[in-house]
Amino acid sequence: QQQVKQSPQSLIVQKGGISIINCAYENTAFDYFPWYQQFPGKGPALLIAIRPDVSEKKEGRFTISFNKSAKQFSLHIMDSQPGDSATYFCAARPGWNTGFQKLVFGTGTRLLVSP
């Protein structure tokens, strides 16, 4: 119930293409869904996040789509660039009174954008 399932494990996209990473969860108490970007040898950095009362959030080339009824959310990277090559993690945070503040992470997607 505390798991977040992420797919695909790896992804190769051509420069200018759209990268799509999907996540699914079971625990309906999750109330915050961030995406993190991690470069080799670095810590994760917050990319974009969404609350469950919103179905979509866009920041620049990055968009989160959220389907509450299906308990799924996805990250779309438009016009993918070689500099986007990194590992992406979805995460979810249990609501207050159920482990508030700790993040549950997906297993990661290694994205490679070819020039």
Add this chain to the structure above:
Amino acid sequence: NAGVMQNPRHLVRRRGQEARLRCSPMKGHSHVYWYRQLPEEGLKFMVYLQKENIIDESGMPKERFSAEFPKEGPSILRIQQVVRGDSAAYFCASSPTTGLSSYNEQFFGPGTRLTVL
């Protein structure tokens, strides 16, 4: 404003030794979280601390692992009698003071990569 600082960045220990990992949160942040990342896996929550208090240690192994966040100084994650399975990247994150319904971002440090020989 310096980010979350962790040291050492790399730590090599032999089986049975102790490992001490340090984390200095961002200025003004009073909440610290430790996560462990095994190779090719996502981050797993270990412990959440505020100054001088452990708030949630539900992800900490019951033996050999301990964490503290003293009134003065960095947060420390301590692993006693390390075994090969402890080899991983350990990340610390911090966030500012938060209320129950807020959505404060957790800022991650660069991690400490522990190798147990």
